[in-house]
Every structure is written in structure tokens, then in C-alpha cells.
Amino acid sequence: MPFVRLSKIADVRFIALGLQKGVHGYHIGILQCRPDSEERSFVHLAFHYRLLEEPPSNGFLYFQPAISDRRARIAASMCRRVTRANAKGIPYGFSFYADSIDPESGVFRASTSNIGLTCATFVLAVFSSVAIEILDSTTWPRRDEDTIWQENILKLLCEHAGPEHAVLASKQIGDCRFKPQEVVGGAVANSHPAPYHAVEPIRDEIERLFY
Numbered sequence: 001m002p003f004v005r006l007s008k009i010a011d012v013r014f015i016a017l018g019l020q021k022g023v024h025g026y027h028i029g030i031l032q033c034r035p036d037s038e039e040r041s042f043v044h045l046a047f048h049y050r051l052l053e054e055p056p057s058n059g060f061l062y063f064q065p066a067i068s069d070r071r072a073r074i075a076a077s078m079c080r081r082v083t084r085a086n087a088k089g090i091p092y093g094f095s096f097y098a099d100s101i102d103p104e105s106g107v108f109r110a111s112t113s114n115i116g117l118t119c120a121t122f123v124l125a126v127f128s129s130v131a132i133e134i135l136d137s138t139t140w141p142r143r144d145e146d147t148i149w150q151e152n153i154l155k156l157l158c159e160h161a162g163p164e165h166a167v168l169a170s171k172q173i174g175d176c177r178f179k180p181q182e183v184v185g186g187a188v189a190n191s192h193p194a195p196y197h198a199v200e201p202i203r204d205e206i207e208r209l210f211y
Contacts, residue, residue: 009056014072018060021210028180032076045122048161049089065187081106091116094172100125120180133193134186146177
């Protein structure tokens with residue numbers, strides 16, 4: 001297998017990515033461990049303004065990013081900073097901007113175009129804020145299936161975020177989507193940023209773990 005699957009939460013030294021398959025597709029988050037203790041927590045963007053830090057769950061599969069221990073420590077530290085800096089949560093949106101998170105403060109940089117993140121782009125943004133570009137976004141395809149997924153999620157967003165935010169999100173329908181299992185595939189790839197052609201077979205292998 002071209003990647004490492006962590007079978008035990010206790011195996012995580014600094015940082016790992018957790019992946020789960022649910023009703024609306026796959027969901028991803030960051031499992032981080034404090035270097036000075038055995039304390040671990042799972043940080044994920046559950047939905048609109050629902051940035052959660054919870055005890056790690058055995059309902060996820062955990063994957064070790066192919067990065068050095070030094071960079072893993074830095075990424076884990078940033079994850080904790082982002083959680084503290086965005087105590088009120090992070091909004092939800094379909095488009096991705098690599099500079100979504102301020103590298104100094106950890107605050108989400110909202111703008112008229114950068115209206116929010118998905119669970120997958122939240123992970124990408126955390127790593128990007130410490131100069132770890134997991135994916136080569138310029139190589140990603142625009143797929144009809146992704147537009148359908150965005151339209152379905154938009155219906156939920158209308159219920160939970162209100163009409164004003166939903167209108168902004170609707171303008172991002174059709175933008176490039178990075179699936180959670182592709183973020184994991186890129187993270188475990190041998191080099192970064194990982195292009196789509198390198199991630200695709202790893203993504204397929206990861207998906208087979210959930211069959």
C-alpha cells in the first residue's frame with residue numbers, strides 16, 4: 001500500500017488526518033497531539049460556524065502525513081492556534097483560497113470572495129498556513145459530480161446559515177472541489193504539493209478501505 005493507515009489513536013505522535021464516511025460523503029479532520037503530554041484531540045469543521053475540538057473517535061480511520069517530525073509539530077501547533085483564534089467558528093463555503101488562515105494569528109481571513117471553508121479545505125488551509133501545500137490545486141479537474149454535491153450541500157446551508165450566506169455560497173457552485181479522501185491522498189503522497197494524477201490512485205485505494 002502506498003500509504004500508512006494508523007490503526008490506533010495512540011500511534012499518533014504529532015498529527016494525523018482522520019477520515020470517516022457518512023451520509024453526505026466523506027468527512028475529514030485533524031488529530032493532533034501535544035508534544036508535552038499524551039493529550040490528543042480531533043479538530044474539524046463540522047459545518048457552518050461549527051469548528052469543533054473533540055476527543056478522538058474510533059469511528060475514523062487515521063492517516064499519517066508524509067512530512068518530517070519537525071513539520072508535523074509545527075502543523076499540530078498551528079492547528080491548536082487556529083482552534084483558539086476562531087472560538088466562534090469558521091463559516092462554510094465552497095471556494096478555496098490557500099491564504100485563508102493568517103499564519104501569525106491563526107484567524108480565518110474572511111472576505112467577499114473567501115466566505116468560508118469545507119471540512120477538506122479547512123485541513124488544506126491549516127497546513128498551507130505553515131507552508132505545507134498538500135495539493136497542487138492547479139491540476140484539479142472540475143467534475144459534474146462535484147457540482148451536484150455542492151448543490152445538495154447548499155440546500156442544507158440554506159437551512160443552517162440563512163439566506164444571505166446561502167446566496168454568497170450559491171455563487172461558488174461549480175468551483176473546484178477537493179474531496180476529503182483526496183486531501184488524505186495528497187497528504188500521504190511522497191511529495192508535495194501532490195498533483196491530481198498522483199493522488200487519484202491513492203484516493204481510490206483509500207475509498208476501498210470503507211467498502
